[in-house]
Amino acid sequence: MLICGIDPGIGRCGYALVELTDGNVKVLSYGCLETPSLLSTAERLYVLHQRLQEVLACGAEVLALEALFFNKNARTAVNVAQARGVVLLAAAERGIPVAEYTPPEVKQAVVGYGRAEKRQVQEMLRRSFGLPDLPKPDDAADALAVALCHAQVARFTERTRQGGEKPV
Amino acid sequence: MLICGIDPGIGRCGYALVELTDGNVKVLSYGCLETPSLLSTAERLYVLHQRLQEVLACGAEVLALEALFFNKNARTAVNVAQARGVVLLAAAERGIPVAEYTPPEVKQAVVGYGRAEKRQVQEMLRRSFGLPDLPKPDDAADALAVALCHAQVARFTERTRQGGEKPV
Numbered sequence: 001m002l003i004c005g006i007d008p009g010i011g012r013c014g015y016a017l018v019e020l021t022d023g024n025v026k027v028l029s030y031g032c033l034e035t036p037s038l039l040s041t042a043e044r045l046y047v048l049h050q051r052l053q054e055v056l057a058c059g060a061e062v063l064a065l066e067a068l069f070f071n072k073n074a075r076t077a078v079n080v081a082q083a084r085g086v087v088l089l090a091a092a093e094r095g096i097p098v099a100e101y102t103p104p105e106v107k108q109a110v111v112g113y114g115r116a117e118k119r120q121v122q123e124m125l126r127r128s129f130g131l132p133d134l135p136k137p138d139d140a141a142d143a144l145a146v147a148l149c150h151a152q153v154a155r156f157t158e159r160t161r162q163g164g165e166k167p168v
Numbered sequence: 169m170l171i172c173g174i175d176p177g178i179g180r181c182g183y184a185l186v187e188l189t190d191g192n193v194k195v196l197s198y199g200c201l202e203t204p205s206l207l208s209t210a211e212r213l214y215v216l217h218q219r220l221q222e223v224l225a226c227g228a229e230v231l232a233l234e235a236l237f238f239n240k241n242a243r244t245a246v247n248v249a250q251a252r253g254v255v256l257l258a259a260a261e262r263g264i265p266v267a268e269y270t271p272p273e274v275k276q277a278v279v280g281y282g283r284a285e286k287r288q289v290q291e292m293l294r295r296s297f298g299l300p301d302l303p304k305p306d307d308a309a310d311a312l313a314v315a316l317c318h319a320q321v322a323r324f325t326e327r328t329r330q331g332g333e334k335p336v
Contacts, residue, residue, distance in 0.1 A: 045253055046260035068246050078236050081246045085213055085253030092214035 001155060002028075004060035004096075005147025006052075007139045008068075008084040011035060014139030015055050018129075018147040023158075025151045027129040028058075030140045041079070045086050052090040062103050063091040064150035066142070067100045101149050109149035121145050169322060172228035172264075173315025174220075175307045176236075176252040178212050179203060182307030183223050186297075191326075193319045194298040196226075198308045209247070213254050220258040231259040231325070232318035235268045254314075262302040269317050277317035289313050 007014030016030035033051040035044035046137075056063070068084060091098050095156075103115035111124050113128075122134040125144050135141040169189075178186040184198035199221040203212035224231070236245075236252060259266050272282035279292050286309075290302040293312050296321035 040260075040266065042260040042266045045257045049257055069242070074237070077245075078249050078252075081249030082256065083251030084246075085250030086257050088210035088250065089217055089254050089257070092208075092210040098208065098210045135314045140305035 001151075002061050003147045003154075004056060004063050004160060005030075005143040005145070005150065006065045006087050007142035007146065008065060008080055008087045009023050009139060010041065010048065010079045010083045011037060011138070012082060013048055013052070013087070014137075014141070015052075016140065016141035016143040016147040017055070017060065018057060018144070018151055019157075020151045020154055023155055025128060025148060027131070027144065030135065030144050032063050032068070032096050032137060045082065048083060049086050049090060052087060055094070056090055056094050056096060060094075060096055062099055062154075063096050063144065063152065064099045064101065064146045066106060066146055069101045069102075084134050099150050099152075101146055106145050106149040109152040110145050171230050171315045171322075172224060172226050172231050173198075173311040173313070173318070174233045174255050175310035175314065176233060176248055177307060178209065178216065178247045178251045179205060179329075180305070181216055181220070181251060181255070181306050181307070182305075182311035184308065184311040184315040185223070185226060185228065185244050186312070186319055188319045188322055191323055193296060193316060195299070195312065198303065198312050200305060200307050209250065216251060217254050217258060220255060221261070222242075224258055224262050224264060228262075230267055230318065230322075231255070231264050232267045232269065232314045234274060234306065234314055235270045238272075245279060251268055267318050267321075269314060269321075274313050274317040277320040278313050293324045 005016040175183040
C-alpha cells in the first residue's frame with residue numbers, strides 16, 4: 001500500500017510517500033512543495049495543486065493528513081485550511097480515499113505516547129524508516145509522521161482482520 | 169466587465185454573475201452551488217470545483233469574494249476556508265484575478281453604510297438589479313452583494329481614471 005502523508009500549507013506543504021508491504025514500512029520520498037511568496041494566494045494554490053498532482057501521480061493509494069484545529073493565529077489558519085481544501089480536492093480528483101488523524105493520534109501511533117514532543121516524534125521517524133538523520137524540515141517530518149501513523153493503523157487493521165479469519 | 173461574485177461554502181456556495189457595461193450593472197444569473205451532504209469533504213470539494221468551473225466558463229473576467237475572518241464556529245470556519253481554497257484555485261486555473269472585500273466594505277459599497285443590516289443589503293440589491301423580490305437564499309444574496317461591491321469599485325476607478333485624463 002502506497003501512502004501519501006501531507007502536512008498542508010500554502011508557502012510550504014510537507015509530503016511523504018511511504019510504502020507498506022507485508023507489515024514493513026519504507027519511505028520512498030519526502031520533502032516540501034514550496035510556492036513563491038511573490039505570487040497571489042490564488043496563484044500559490046494553483047502551483048500547489050499542480051505539485052500535489054505530480055506527487056499523487058506516483059500511484060498513492062491513500063492520502064493521510066492531520067485533522068485541523070483552530071486555536072492559534074487566525075490568518076495562518078485560513079491559509080492552512082485553504083491549502084487543505086486544495087489537498088483534499090487533489091485526492092478526490094484521483095479517487096484516493098482520505099484518512100484524517102488528530103495530532104495525539106499521530107503521536108500515539110508513532111511514539112506510543114499521545115503527548116510526545118516533536119523531537120521524540122522525529123527520532124522515532126528516523127528509527128522507523130532507517131534515516132541517517134532526523135527528518136527535516138518540520139513540515140516534511142509532520143507529513144512522514146502522519147503517513148507512518150496511517151501505516152500503523154493499516155497494519156493493525158490487517159492483523160486484526162487476519163486474526164478474525166483464523167479458525168478457532 | 170463580467171464579474172463573478174462568490175460566497176464560499178461547502179454545502180452551499182453562493183454565486184452571482186453581474187455585467188458592468190457603461191456604468192450600468194445587470195445581473196445575468198445568481199444562485200447556489202450545492203453539494204450532497206452524503207459525500208465526504210474531499211468529494212464535496214470535487215463537486216464544488218466542477219460547478220465553479222462551469223460558472224466561470226461563462227467568461228467571468230474577475231472573481232470577487234469576501235475576505236475571511238475567523239471568530240465564530242471553528243469547524244464551520246475550516247469548511248468555509250477549505251471551500252475558499254478551491255474557489256481561489258478555480259479562478260487561478262482560468263487566469264481570472266481575485267478581488268477581496270471585507271464585510272464592511274461590501275456594505276459600504278452596496279448600501280452606503282458599513283454597518284448595514286443584512287435586510288438593508290438585500291433591499292438595495294433588489295433595487296440596484298431591479299429584482300422582483302429580495303434575492304434568496306442568503307448565500308446567493310451575499311454573492312450578489314460582493315459582485316455589486318466590485319462593480320461599484322470598478323465604476324469609481326473608471327470614473328477617476330477618466331477624470332484624471334481630462335484636460336484641465
